[in-house]
Amino acid sequence: MSNILEAKDLKAYYMTQAFGVRRTVKAVDNISLQVRQGEAFGIAGESGCGKSTLLKVLLGAHEPPLTVVDGTVKYRFDDMEEIDPLALDERGRREIRWKKVSYIPQGSMHVLNPVRRIRESFHDFVRTHKKVSQAESWDMARNYLRDLGLSEEVLNSYPHQLSGGMRQRVTIALATILWPKLIFADEPTTALDVVVQRGVIQLLKDIRQKEGSTLVLITHDIGVHANLADRIAILYAGKVVEEGDTKEVLKNPRHPYTQHLINSLPRLDERSERVSIPGRPPALDNPPNGCRFHPRCPVALDKCRTIDPETITLEPGHRVACHVVAEEVSHAPVA
Amino acid sequence: MLLTIRDLFRFSPAFRYGAIILALVFVLVGLSFFSPYEPDVNRAVPRNKPPSDVYVFGTNSNGQDVFWMLTFAVRNSLLVASLAVVIGRGIGVLLGMISGYLGGRVDRVLSSIVDSFIVMPRLPLLILIASILRGQMTMASLGVLLGLLDWAYPSKRYRAQILSLRERGFTDTAVFAGMGTLKIVVQEHLPFLIPFLLADMVSGFLFAIGFEITLSVLGLSDLSTQSIGTMIYWGNYYQALLSNRIWILAAPIGASIVIVVGFYLVSLGLSRYLDPRTRLLRLQVKTT
Amino acid sequence: MRPSPEPSSTAELLRVEDLTKVFNIRHGFSTKQFHAVDGADFSLQADTPEILTIAGESGSGKTTLARMILGMEQLTTGVLRYKGRDVASLTRKEKRSWFFGQVQPVFQDPFATFSPLKRIDHYLYETVSNYKMADKAGADAYIDNVLNEVGLSLKEIKGRYPNELSGGQAQRVSVARALITRPSLIIADEPVSMLDASLRMSIVNMFRALKEKQKVSILYITHDLATAYYASDRIAVMLRGWIVEMGPVERVLGSPMHPYTQNLKQSIPSADPARVWTQKIDLADMDGEKYSHTGCKFAGRCPAVMDICRKKTPPNVMHEGRMVKCFLYDKSVQST
Numbered sequence: 017m018s019n020i021l022e023a024k025d026l027k028a029y030y031m032t033q034a035f036g037v038r039r040t041v042k043a044v045d046n047i048s049l050q051v052r053q054g055e056a057f058g059i060a061g062e063s064g065c066g067k068s069t070l071l072k073v074l075l076g077a078h079e080p081p082l083t084v085v086d087g088t089v090k091y092r093f094d095d096m097e098e099i100d101p102l103a104l105d106e107r108g109r110r111e112i113r114w115k116k117v118s119y120i121p122q123g124s125m126h127v128l129n130p131v132r133r134i135r136e137s138f139h140d141f142v143r144t145h146k147k148v149s150q151a152e153s154w155d156m157a158r159n160y161l162r163d164l165g166l167s168e169e170v171l172n173s174y175p176h177q178l179s180g181g182m183r184q185r186v187t188i189a190l191a192t193i194l195w196p197k198l199i200f201a202d203e204p205t206t207a208l209d210v211v212v213q214r215g216v217i218q219l220l221k222d223i224r225q226k227e228g229s230t231l232v233l234i235t236h237d238i239g240v241h242a243n244l245a246d247r248i249a250i251l252y253a254g255k256v257v258e259e260g261d262t263k264e265v266l267k268n269p270r271h272p273y274t275q276h277l278i279n280s281l282p283r284l285d286e287r288s289e290r291v292s293i294p295g296r297p298p299a300l301d302n303p304p305n306g307c308r309f310h311p312r313c314p315v316a317l318d319k320c321r322t323i324d325p326e327t328i329t330l331e332p333g334h335r336v337a338c339h340v341v342a343e344e345v346s347h348a349p350v351a
Numbered sequence: 352m353l354l355t356i357r358d359l360f361r362f363s364p365a366f367r368y369g370a371i372i373l374a375l376v377f378v379l380v381g382l383s384f385f386s387p388y389e390p391d392v393n394r395a396v397p398r399n400k401p402p403s404d405v406y407v408f409g410t411n412s413n414g415q416d417v418f419w420m421l422t423f424a425v426r427n428s429l430l431v432a433s434l435a436v437v438i439g440r441g442i443g444v445l446l447g448m449i450s451g452y453l454g455g456r457v458d459r460v461l462s463s464i465v466d467s468f469i470v471m472p473r474l475p476l477l478i479l480i481a482s483i484l485r486g487q488m489t490m491a492s493l494g495v496l497l498g499l500l501d502w503a504y505p506s507k508r509y510r511a512q513i514l515s516l517r518e519r520g521f522t523d524t525a526v527f528a529g530m531g532t533l534k535i536v537v538q539e540h541l542p543f544l545i546p547f548l549l550a551d552m553v554s555g556f557l558f559a560i561g562f563e564i565t566l567s568v569l570g571l572s573d574l575s576t577q578s579i580g581t582m583i584y585w586g587n588y589y590q591a592l593l594s595n596r597i598w599i600l601a602a603p604i605g606a607s608i609v610i611v612v613g614f615y616l617v618s619l620g621l622s623r624y625l626d627p628r629t630r631l632l633r634l635q636v637k638t639t
Numbered sequence: 640m641r642p643s644p645e646p647s648s649t650a651e652l653l654r655v656e657d658l659t660k661v662f663n664i665r666h667g668f669s670t671k672q673f674h675a676v677d678g679a680d681f682s683l684q685a686d687t688p689e690i691l692t693i694a695g696e697s698g699s700g701k702t703t704l705a706r707m708i709l710g711m712e713q714l715t716t717g718v719l720r721y722k723g724r725d726v727a728s729l730t731r732k733e734k735r736s737w738f739f740g741q742v743q744p745v746f747q748d749p750f751a752t753f754s755p756l757k758r759i760d761h762y763l764y765e766t767v768s769n770y771k772m773a774d775k776a777g778a779d780a781y782i783d784n785v786l787n788e789v790g791l792s793l794k795e796i797k798g799r800y801p802n803e804l805s806g807g808q809a810q811r812v813s814v815a816r817a818l819i820t821r822p823s824l825i826i827a828d829e830p831v832s833m834l835d836a837s838l839r840m841s842i843v844n845m846f847r848a849l850k851e852k853q854k855v856s857i858l859y860i861t862h863d864l865a866t867a868y869y870a871s872d873r874i875a876v877m878l879r880g881w882i883v884e885m886g887p888v889e890r891v892l893g894s895p896m897h898p899y900t901q902n903l904k905q906s907i908p909s910a911d912p913a914r915v916w917t918q919k920i921d922l923a924d925m926d927g928e929k930y931s932h933t934g935c936k937f938a939g940r941c942p943a944v945m946d947i948c949r950k951k952t953p954p955n956v957m958h959e960g961r962m963v964k965c966f967l968y969d970k971s972v973q974s975t
Contacts, residue, residue: 523746
């Protein structure tokens with residue numbers, strides 16, 4: 017299985033100058049990721065961790081004041097050579113958009129044109145990328161929606177006649193109808209009712225199964241990752257602190273932040289006291305030295321205050337960036 | 352505040368040039384207090400002299416130095432316009448805000464009053480009133496009159512702003528914090544209107560200056576006071592154009608153009624600065 | 640001034656009696672009636688403070704219900720009594736002088752709750768002075784005291800604008816502002832939904848502590864059943880204006896009886912890898928708009944639907960220590 021998406025040593029900062037003051041927000045600071053073809057890769061993190069910036073850069077959709085300062089991003093589709101999304105011009109971007117790479121934005125239910133029926137939106141959409149007649153595109157849309165469990169009368173409706181959840185599912189269908197190989201989903205379930213959320217998660221699963229596409233899922237909701245992502249990367253303050261098999265990371269979180277994150281989630285089976293670590297994520301324009309989590313970390317060592325931890329591999333596929341874990345591993349007796 | 356102004360200077364060429372122009376205008380106004388001549392004295396200097404070293408802008412047919420008269424003219428025109436703007440926008444803001452916040456019957460009554468004022472044809476009405484009051488029209492009363500005719504349309508806009516501000520969460524917070532209606536409208540909502548108000552005031556200025564000039568040129572204002580419009584009036588009266596004494600008209604006309612352009616550039620710079628879409632572009636650090 | 644009706648029972652803090660709110664929506668020339676809240680009925684006791692969750696999805700009516708209790712929305716029918724007095728008949732002046740000192744809101748978005756142009760402590764000082772909780776000299780100490788109850792201090796937030804604080808801090812200040820008048824009832828509308836998941840529990844913990852220490856009852860409106868389970872004593876599940884199940888939270892969420900509550904519980908994605916969903920749900924019948932207009936509002940989606948469900952409105956049945964609005968538990972139906 018080859019990697020369909022590779023990011024290496026990616027650094028993307030917001031560099032602004034206002035009122036004579038220069039400010040650099042290190043939103044993505046030295047991130048490397050590999051996403052295998054056909055898998056569902058989750059990027060988890062809370063607000064302010066840099067995940068939306070990371071998404072922009074991975075799509076090559078960054079605009080000033082966001083600048084990529086260092087690092088590379090590469091797409092590798094098996095029938096073509098490598099594509100560098102950071103170097104694409106508008107024409108190049110349009111070539112791959114929706115056909116190879118697709119993007120489901122947050123609040124995507126609002127992107128439908130309110131004065132066009134759904135089937136017309138589909139037609140407009142498909143036509144810009146493929147030469148089809150109206151009848152052909154409607155056929156495509158009808159079949160695709162039926163496969164996804166959406167009824168045909170959706171096609172004849174206007175967006176305001178559908179519920180929020182339906183619109184979200186229609187937008188997801190729209191974004192994936194040309195069977196892109198790589199799908200980015202940005203908070204696809206936020207702001208939806210919990211019952212509809214389950215439907216959306218299932219929809220994404222079904223799409224992946226049918227087309228074998230790769231899904232990069234960005235959300236703060238760990239529950240969604242647990243049910244959808246094969247592998248997961250936890251982001252904190254612009255860096256990846258833990259990455260690995262979703263089941264493994266959720267069952268045995270090694271990084272103190274991951275542990276804190278998982279322990280602070282309420283569960284429907286017990287009402288015991290849930291402890292949360294005080295403090296909040298650092299502002300990215302002035303991050304702490306060394307490990308960015310050290311001011312809040314319950315087990316911080318001295319070196320955590322000054323040295324940025326290296327990423328080490330615990331088991332194949334499970335990586336952590338933490339001095340404490342590194343010490344444990346180096347001192348553990350060899351089995 | 353100062354940082355904003357400095358940023359405006361750096362970022363917006365429109366604001367920069369507009370501010371420079373307006374600075375010159377205000378210097379001119381300041382000079383009026385040092386004028387060697389009184390504004391209402393005729394035959395202080397030889398008549399109809401073209402511009403020279405002694406008389407920088409020449410002299411007019413009443414025997415007055417055009418330059419120094421211009422300083423008075425600019426001062427008075429701006430004063431009239433200021434009065435009009437203060438009265439007009441003052442009434443407009445107050446009524447618009449109350450109407451928008453209270454809603455219901457108060458809103459309906461006030462809105463119908465506002466609508467009646469809006470449909471009034473202002474220039475013909477001004478001309479009519481001015482003709483009736485011929486002898487007794489002073490610059491101050493002109494200012495008040497202009498203000499009274501220009502509050503209606505702005506009040507509609509402020510009402511619209513308040514209608515949306517009223518739905519914001521902090522309005523509810525203010526209610527539950529025990530604040531009364533007037534306090535809420537003034538303390539919570541008014542600050543949001545200020546950038547809007549600034550741009551609106553500039554447009555009010557331009558309206559007032561334009562109307563003052565129009566009325567004065569028609570001879571309907573206080574002709575014994577120097578204003579841009581009255582200078583043009585007297586110039587026409589003595590047929591400056593026909594007798595090739597262009598400097599008599601050029602000075603007030605030029606001044607009015609300069610003032611209008613200056614205000615317009617400032618408001619252009621301000622409104623572009625306040626536009627959230629350009630904010631990101633502005634913040635960008637030039638890395639090249 | 641018209642005297643308010645005599646308090647009927649001061650043992651009840653809040654009494655919601657058959658409360659209904661109907662919105663008239665114009666569709667072209669016809670008007671459709673939309674029952675946002677339909678016959679809501681419950682009460683809160685005055686002597687034991689409790690946290691009652693009103694849970695439901697969007698369109699369930701929970702926010703409309705909260706707004707009616709706060710006096711921000713007029714009722715269509717029904718009675719709403721606070722400490723025995725009829726809320727709907729309070730004049731504006733009575734509201735400002737008495738009611739708002741007793742019942743305070745906490746809203747969902749802490750950054751919309753405060754004007755971005757004003758320092759955040761402005762609202763705290765205003766509340767103190769308008770309700771005369773302390774004089775000018777004592778205001779600082781009083782506010783600091785209240786802020787301590789929510790885990791903050793006056794020094795931390797004095798003079799700061801809302802955008803200088805984090806979401807969690809701003810929401811705490813919002814709660815502090817609500818506490819200043821020492822209310823007996825706080826209505827919290829989705830207070831944690833805009834906060835990061837790891838912060839939510841600290842705010843919910845704070846609510847629990849407030850109930851214990853300050854003896855404040857809290858009406859907690861949310862769609863998040865997980866925090867509801869953790870925070871509340873009782874829970875009422877709303878569906879399209881009806882309260883379909885209500886009772887102690889361990890019972891209702893531990894072993895839900897109403898099919899809708901069961902549906903809700905199953906739909907929550909769990910972060911525990913041992914509890915991930917294994918079954919596929921049928922997407923086709925999730926078209927939520929097919930709610931019927933006669934009979935039970937859930938009949939269109941209910942897996943256990945019976946004939947009678949489509950024809951008649953289900954009664955409120957008491958069963959196993961809770962209220963359920965469902966024919967499945969109606970003994971008179973079950974016995975036939």
